[in-house]
Amino acid sequence: MKTAVSIIVNDRRCETEVPTTMLLVDFLREVAGSKGTVVGCDTGQCGCCTVHVDGDAVKSCTMLTAQADGASILTIEGLASADGMHPMQRAFHEHHALQCGYCTAGIVMNAVDIVTKHHELDERTIRRLIEGNLCRCTGYSNIVDAILEAAREAKRGA
Amino acid sequence: MMYEFAYVRPASLEDAVRALRMHSEAKPLAGGMSLLSAMKLRLAAPTHLVDLGRLDGLAGIAGNNQAITIGAMTRHADVAASPIVREAIPALAVLAGDIGDRQVRHRGTLGGSVANADPAACYPAAVLGLAGTIITDRRHIGSDDFFRGLYETALETDEIVAAVEFTRPARAGYMKFPHPASRFALVGVFVAEFGAGNVRVAVTGAGPRVFREARLEAALAKEFTPTVASAVAVSAEGLNSDRAASAEYRAHLVSVMAARAVAWALAPTSQS
Amino acid sequence: MDAEIARAVGAGSSAPRIEDARLLTGKARYVENLDVSGCLFAAFLRSTHAHACIKSIDTTRAVAAPGVVAVFTGVDLLEAGVGPLPFHEVVQREDGGPMQPPARLALASDRVRFSGEAIALVIAQTRRAALDALEHIQVDYDPLPVVVRARMAHAEDAPLVADGAPRNVVGFMRIGDKAKTDAVFARAAHVTRLSLTNQRLSASPMETRSVIASWDRDRNRLTLFAGNQAPHMAREQIARCLGIPNDDLRIVVGDIGGGFGMKLVPYPEEVALLFAARSLKASIRWKADRTESFLSDTHGRDHDTDAEMAFDREGRILGVRMRVWANMGAYLSFFGITVATGSGNRVVSGVYRIPTLDVEVRAMLTNTAPVGPYRGAGRPEAIYRLERLLDVGAAELGMDPVTLRRINLITPDAIPYLANSGQIYESGNFPRILDQALAVADWAGFDARREAARARGQLYGGGICCHIDTTSGIRPFEQVGIVANALGRIDVFSGTQAMGQGIATVYASMVATRLGIPIDHINIVQGDTDRVPDGVGSYGSRSLFIGGSAVVQATEALVDVLRQRAAAVLASNSGDLIFEAGRFAVADRSIGIFELLARTGGVEAQGRHESKFVFPNGCYVCEAEIDPETGVVTIARFSGVDDVGTVIHPMIVHGQVQGSIAQGIAQALYEEVVYDDEGQLLSASFMDYALPRADVLPRLSVETDETSICPTNPLGAKGAGEAGCLGAPPAVVGAVMDALAKFGVRHLDMPLTPEKIWRAMRTPTPACRAEMRS
Incomplete structure (x- = not known):
C-alpha cells in the first residue's frame, strides 16, 4: 500500500509515493539518498537516526514517512554550509x-x-x-x- | 519491519472515529512512540492506521483556577515548556519533561500515552494522581475508572482521547526511579495534595497498571511530609517482579520515591 | 634510537583525525552505505530453542512466497561441501586428547545448540519479502535438556552439549605447580577464598554486523564486504570453510561502526551468504537487527571462578589457586578458547610477586551463544579475580588495600621479570605508577571526601586496581608497504584495520612527520585483501606497536632509497646528506622530496615488524557514592595512570582510555547478558541490556606515564585501548564494597545493580550484626 508525500529534505523538495510502512529513516536513506542517517537498534533507544523534523530533533526510526508529509527535514548532510562544517x-x-x-x-x-x-x-x-x-x-x-x-x-x- | 497497513488521514475527529468503526483492526496513531515501536517488532499488526496528527484542535493547553486541560495531541515537550502548566502544576511539567528522551518528547503525546496505558509510563501516574478526567470524542471518564489493566483502559475500540483535564492541586510532586536500560519508570510516584486531608498517590511502573496507594494516601492526608511517606511500609503483593527489580524492592522504592515526591512538592526545584 | 624514532614520527603531538571529515558529514563508508547495485536481500531463520534436534524443516511455502529467490538450509551447505567454521586449536581436552567441539555449521542441520542459531537463509528481492518468508518456514523441533551456566555445565548430571566434550569440558589448561602450591597453602598464615562470576557481556557496537556477499561475474570469485577487524585472517578462515583458495575470496572493509573484538572472528552468516551469492551468482545484502545481534554476536567474558590466595603474616602473597569455568557457549568461535586459555593467563599473576600458582581453566560448552574476544579478552577476567582477592584479603587481614598491594608489587629492579605465567614483563615501574595514580586521585583527600559524603547521608568508598595488560602477539607480525609516486602521493598499505580507533590518522601522521610533508599527501590503504598483500589485523591493541612499528620500518626504508637518489642528484655521498623538513641537503645544495620524486620517479618500500607480547600496565582509583535508600551507585571520582609506553598520539590514546574505562564501568555497574534456565535470552534489546548513557558516566582524570618505554619495538609503544576494561571493574567494585564495608559485605558479583546493593545493606552478615550490636 502506498501513500503520496511531499517532503523537503535539506532544502530539496521530494514528491513521491512511498509504501505506507516506510519509516522516515528509510525514506531518507533510500529515497532522498541521505545515507548519513543510520539505524543502531530496533527499539528507539540508540538515537543514531536522529534528524530534525520542522526544527525538532526526533528519531527517524520511529516515525512513518507519511507522518512527515509536508515537513521540512534536516539531516547531517544538510548541516555544513558553503563555508565548511557547521x-x-x-x-x-x-x-x-x-x-x-x-x-x-x-x-x-x-x-x-x-x-x-x-x-x-x-x-x-x-x-x-x-x-x-x-x-x-x-x-x-x-x-x-x-x-x-x-x-x-x-x-x-x- | 512492519506488516502492511493502510494509512488513513481523517479530516476531523468524527472522520477518525468513523474510520476506526469501519475497520475492526484499525488503530489511531498519535505520536507513534509506542505503537510504531510495537509494529516494527511485529508485536502489533493493525490493518489501518488512523493518523490523528493533523486534526486541528487536538493539541493545545488551556487553564483556569480549578483545572488545566491539555489536548490529546499535545507533545511532551510542549507540556514541559508550557507556562500555563509550569505555573499551575509544576510537577506535571517536570514529569512531561522527563519522559523518554528529548527526541521522544518531540513526538510523543499525552493522548497516546494515556490511551496506550503502558504500565511503566509516566503520564498515567499524573492523570490518576491529579484526579484527571479523560475527555474522549463521546464522553468524560474519571481517571479512577479509566486504567483497567495491563495496556487496558475504559476506551472503546473506536473511541479517541481528545483531551485530559487535570485538577489543580495545592501542591504535587513526581519522582521516578528509571529502569537502567529502557528508562521507563521502574517505579514512579505522583503525589498530590488538594487542600487539607485530601491526598492522592499514584504509582506507575510497580504493578501491572498504574494504581493508587491507599496506605500512603491515608498517612500523607494526616501529615504531608517526606518522613511520613518513608515510614509507610508498602506491600509487595501484586507488584511486578522481573530481572530489573523484585516486587519487594519495588515496594521499597514506592515509599522512597513517594517521600522524595513529597519533598519536591513542598519545595519544588526546576529538576526532578 | 627509540626516543629518536619516536620524535621523528611526531610522538606526543596530536594530528587532527583524517577520518572525521567523512564521518561527520554523513559520508561514512559503512557496509550499509556501500553502493553495490542489484543486491538481493537476506534474512535468517533462527532457532527458538536453546537445545533441540531438528526433526524436519519445511521450506516449501517460503520458496513459493512472493519475491523469494531461494531458501537454503544446512543440508544444502553440507551437500555442497561447505565445512564447519574453524576454531583456534590451542589446548587439549582434559584427558589430553585433541579438542572435539561440535562442528559449527553456517546453518545448523540436525541439531541446534543455542537460541538464535541460524537454521535457514531466505534470499529475496526485498528485505520485506525475505522477512515475511521466514514466517512460512516450518521447523519441527525435538527439544533437549538445556544448560546455561559454565559451572553448572560441569556437574555430573548436566545435560551434554556435544559428544566430544565429556562433562561439557571442551578444552582444558593448567598453569603452575599444584604440589608446591598445595604445600604453600597448607602452611599459610591466612587464606582468602572467593567464588565469583565475571558476567557475560555484549560488545554492542552501534553498528550491528552488516554484510554484502557478492559474486564477481567477471572474475568468477566472491567478494565479502563486511566490517571485519582482521580481513586477511577472516579470508583464510572463510575460504577454508567454503573449500576455495584464498585468492577466490576478496574481503573489503569500509568504515566499521565499532568492533571491540566482536567483529574479529568470521561468522556463520558470512559463510552462508557467500555460499548463497555463489549459488545464485548474485550480490546479497544483510544487516543484523539489534535483537539478532544480541542473539548471535559473540559475547564476552562469562567466567565462573573459585579463587584462593595464601598470605603470610605480613600480607605477602605466598600463592594463588584458581579454578576457572570459562563459558564458551555452544560452539567455539575462532578465538573463544584463546580468550579463556590464552590471553588472560598471560597476566594471571598480575603486577605482583606470586611465588607459586595453581590455575586450572576449563572451557565449558553450554546452550548459549558462542563467546569470543571482547575488549580485554581474558585479561579483565584475570585481573578482576586477583584484585578482588586482594581487596577481600586486605579486609580479612585488617590491612589497607593500598599497602597490601604495595608490598606485593614487582619492583623495578626485577624488570625484565619472568612471571610464573611464563611471560616476561619487558618493562614497567609498578610502584611508581601506583604512587602517581594515588597522587592524581588525591588519595590523601579521600577521608575528607568520605566525611563530606557521610554528612550528606551518603555512603562513600574508595577502590583501587593495579592492572597489567598483554597486547597481542598471536600471529605476531605486520607487514607494511609504502608506494610513493612521482606526483608526490604516498600510499601506505597495512593489514591492520581502522575501526574507529583512528589508526589511519596515527599512521599518516607518523609518515608525514617523518617525511616532513603535509599529511594530505598520505593515503592509508587498509581493509582490502586485493590491495593489501598481507597482514594480520587489529585486535589486542596491536595496531600501533606492531603495525606502527612496521610503518616505521617501511618509512625508514623509503627514506633510505630517497637518500640514495638525492645523493645522486646532488652529487654527494648519501652519508653526508641531512634530511630535514622534507628536504635532503648538503652544504648549500638541497632537494625536496616532491621534486626528487618528480625527477626520479616513484619508490616502493617495505617494512615488517615482529613482536613478542608486551605489557602495558596502570593503576586506577575510583571513589563511589551510594544512595543508602535506593542502592544507586554514582561514580564520584575516577582517576589513574596508564603506562602504554611511548604515547604517539595523545588525543587518540586518551580517547581509547576513556572509551575502555566507560566499558569497564559499564561492566561493573550496568551490563549483563542474561539467559533464563531454558536458554532463552532475556537481554535481547537496549530496553533490557543497559548500555551506559551520558548521564551515568563520570568525567575521568587519567594520565599517562612514559618513563618505562617498551624496549622491543622502535616506537617504544605498548598498545592502548583495552586497559580500561581491565582496571575499571575492580576499581569500581572495590569502591562500592568499601562503601558497604560496615554491612559486613565483602563481595558482590557484577553488575552492582541498585537492588543487589539494597539487599546487601538490609541483610547484614552475622558478623556484621554482632558488630552493630556492640
Whole structure:
C-alpha cells in the first residue's frame, strides 16, 4: 500500500509515493539518498537516526514517512554550509568527540537542536539532554566538551 | 519491519472515529512512540492506521483556577515548556519533561500515552494522581475508572482521547526511579495534595497498571511530609517482579520515591 | 634510537583525525552505505530453542512466497561441501586428547545448540519479502535438556552439549605447580577464598554486523564486504570453510561502526551468504537487527571462578589457586578458547610477586551463544579475580588495600621479570605508577571526601586496581608497504584495520612527520585483501606497536632509497646528506622530496615488524557514592595512570582510555547478558541490556606515564585501548564494597545493580550484626 508525500529534505523538495510502512529513516536513506542517517537498534533507544523534523530533533526510526508529509527535514548532510562544517561538526572534530562515527550524525543533530533551544548549558544538563543517544566508543566526556564549546560559540555569535 | 497497513488521514475527529468503526483492526496513531515501536517488532499488526496528527484542535493547553486541560495531541515537550502548566502544576511539567528522551518528547503525546496505558509510563501516574478526567470524542471518564489493566483502559475500540483535564492541586510532586536500560519508570510516584486531608498517590511502573496507594494516601492526608511517606511500609503483593527489580524492592522504592515526591512538592526545584 | 624514532614520527603531538571529515558529514563508508547495485536481500531463520534436534524443516511455502529467490538450509551447505567454521586449536581436552567441539555449521542441520542459531537463509528481492518468508518456514523441533551456566555445565548430571566434550569440558589448561602450591597453602598464615562470576557481556557496537556477499561475474570469485577487524585472517578462515583458495575470496572493509573484538572472528552468516551469492551468482545484502545481534554476536567474558590466595603474616602473597569455568557457549568461535586459555593467563599473576600458582581453566560448552574476544579478552577476567582477592584479603587481614598491594608489587629492579605465567614483563615501574595514580586521585583527600559524603547521608568508598595488560602477539607480525609516486602521493598499505580507533590518522601522521610533508599527501590503504598483500589485523591493541612499528620500518626504508637518489642528484655521498623538513641537503645544495620524486620517479618500500607480547600496565582509583535508600551507585571520582609506553598520539590514546574505562564501568555497574534456565535470552534489546548513557558516566582524570618505554619495538609503544576494561571493574567494585564495608559485605558479583546493593545493606552478615550490636 502506498501513500503520496511531499517532503523537503535539506532544502530539496521530494514528491513521491512511498509504501505506507516506510519509516522516515528509510525514506531518507533510500529515497532522498541521505545515507548519513543510520539505524543502531530496533527499539528507539540508540538515537543514531536522529534528524530534525520542522526544527525538532526526533528519531527517524520511529516515525512513518507519511507522518512527515509536508515537513521540512534536516539531516547531517544538510548541516555544513558553503563555508565548511557547521560549528557543532567542527567542535566534534576538535574535541575528538567521535571514534567509529556511527552514533555521530544522530548526536550531532541532537546537539545542534539542544544548543538552539537551550541557552544555559552546563555539563550535567548536556549529559541529561543527550540521554537519547548511545555512544559505545567515547565514554561521552569529549562529546560533552564539544557541545559545551559549540554552545559557547553560539552564544558569542548570538 | 512492519506488516502492511493502510494509512488513513481523517479530516476531523468524527472522520477518525468513523474510520476506526469501519475497520475492526484499525488503530489511531498519535505520536507513534509506542505503537510504531510495537509494529516494527511485529508485536502489533493493525490493518489501518488512523493518523490523528493533523486534526486541528487536538493539541493545545488551556487553564483556569480549578483545572488545566491539555489536548490529546499535545507533545511532551510542549507540556514541559508550557507556562500555563509550569505555573499551575509544576510537577506535571517536570514529569512531561522527563519522559523518554528529548527526541521522544518531540513526538510523543499525552493522548497516546494515556490511551496506550503502558504500565511503566509516566503520564498515567499524573492523570490518576491529579484526579484527571479523560475527555474522549463521546464522553468524560474519571481517571479512577479509566486504567483497567495491563495496556487496558475504559476506551472503546473506536473511541479517541481528545483531551485530559487535570485538577489543580495545592501542591504535587513526581519522582521516578528509571529502569537502567529502557528508562521507563521502574517505579514512579505522583503525589498530590488538594487542600487539607485530601491526598492522592499514584504509582506507575510497580504493578501491572498504574494504581493508587491507599496506605500512603491515608498517612500523607494526616501529615504531608517526606518522613511520613518513608515510614509507610508498602506491600509487595501484586507488584511486578522481573530481572530489573523484585516486587519487594519495588515496594521499597514506592515509599522512597513517594517521600522524595513529597519533598519536591513542598519545595519544588526546576529538576526532578 | 627509540626516543629518536619516536620524535621523528611526531610522538606526543596530536594530528587532527583524517577520518572525521567523512564521518561527520554523513559520508561514512559503512557496509550499509556501500553502493553495490542489484543486491538481493537476506534474512535468517533462527532457532527458538536453546537445545533441540531438528526433526524436519519445511521450506516449501517460503520458496513459493512472493519475491523469494531461494531458501537454503544446512543440508544444502553440507551437500555442497561447505565445512564447519574453524576454531583456534590451542589446548587439549582434559584427558589430553585433541579438542572435539561440535562442528559449527553456517546453518545448523540436525541439531541446534543455542537460541538464535541460524537454521535457514531466505534470499529475496526485498528485505520485506525475505522477512515475511521466514514466517512460512516450518521447523519441527525435538527439544533437549538445556544448560546455561559454565559451572553448572560441569556437574555430573548436566545435560551434554556435544559428544566430544565429556562433562561439557571442551578444552582444558593448567598453569603452575599444584604440589608446591598445595604445600604453600597448607602452611599459610591466612587464606582468602572467593567464588565469583565475571558476567557475560555484549560488545554492542552501534553498528550491528552488516554484510554484502557478492559474486564477481567477471572474475568468477566472491567478494565479502563486511566490517571485519582482521580481513586477511577472516579470508583464510572463510575460504577454508567454503573449500576455495584464498585468492577466490576478496574481503573489503569500509568504515566499521565499532568492533571491540566482536567483529574479529568470521561468522556463520558470512559463510552462508557467500555460499548463497555463489549459488545464485548474485550480490546479497544483510544487516543484523539489534535483537539478532544480541542473539548471535559473540559475547564476552562469562567466567565462573573459585579463587584462593595464601598470605603470610605480613600480607605477602605466598600463592594463588584458581579454578576457572570459562563459558564458551555452544560452539567455539575462532578465538573463544584463546580468550579463556590464552590471553588472560598471560597476566594471571598480575603486577605482583606470586611465588607459586595453581590455575586450572576449563572451557565449558553450554546452550548459549558462542563467546569470543571482547575488549580485554581474558585479561579483565584475570585481573578482576586477583584484585578482588586482594581487596577481600586486605579486609580479612585488617590491612589497607593500598599497602597490601604495595608490598606485593614487582619492583623495578626485577624488570625484565619472568612471571610464573611464563611471560616476561619487558618493562614497567609498578610502584611508581601506583604512587602517581594515588597522587592524581588525591588519595590523601579521600577521608575528607568520605566525611563530606557521610554528612550528606551518603555512603562513600574508595577502590583501587593495579592492572597489567598483554597486547597481542598471536600471529605476531605486520607487514607494511609504502608506494610513493612521482606526483608526490604516498600510499601506505597495512593489514591492520581502522575501526574507529583512528589508526589511519596515527599512521599518516607518523609518515608525514617523518617525511616532513603535509599529511594530505598520505593515503592509508587498509581493509582490502586485493590491495593489501598481507597482514594480520587489529585486535589486542596491536595496531600501533606492531603495525606502527612496521610503518616505521617501511618509512625508514623509503627514506633510505630517497637518500640514495638525492645523493645522486646532488652529487654527494648519501652519508653526508641531512634530511630535514622534507628536504635532503648538503652544504648549500638541497632537494625536496616532491621534486626528487618528480625527477626520479616513484619508490616502493617495505617494512615488517615482529613482536613478542608486551605489557602495558596502570593503576586506577575510583571513589563511589551510594544512595543508602535506593542502592544507586554514582561514580564520584575516577582517576589513574596508564603506562602504554611511548604515547604517539595523545588525543587518540586518551580517547581509547576513556572509551575502555566507560566499558569497564559499564561492566561493573550496568551490563549483563542474561539467559533464563531454558536458554532463552532475556537481554535481547537496549530496553533490557543497559548500555551506559551520558548521564551515568563520570568525567575521568587519567594520565599517562612514559618513563618505562617498551624496549622491543622502535616506537617504544605498548598498545592502548583495552586497559580500561581491565582496571575499571575492580576499581569500581572495590569502591562500592568499601562503601558497604560496615554491612559486613565483602563481595558482590557484577553488575552492582541498585537492588543487589539494597539487599546487601538490609541483610547484614552475622558478623556484621554482632558488630552493630556492640
